[in-house]
Amino acid sequence: MRLTLLLLAALSLSGCGLVALPFRVTGDIIQVVPVVGKPLGAPVHAIGDAID
Template sequence: MRMALLLLAALTLSGCGLVALPFRVTGDVISVVPVIGKPIGAPIHAVGDAID
């Protein structure tokens, strides 16, 4: 069961998804910062969307 979940995760994160993941996570983390989070986090998250 554990190996099947690991294989599924590897297939899901392969290719462009693996490259876009750091941009998406960083954009989400920055978006939490009050006042300046949304304007700064949106372009970073958009880079992740552009990669996909």
């Protein structure tokens, strides 16, 4: 069961999604910061969208 879940996770993160993941996560973390989070996090998150 664990091996099946691991293989499904690996297949879903293959390709461009794996490259875009750090940008999406970083953008989400930056957006949590009050006042400056939204303007700074949106371009970082947009980079992840552009990669996909």
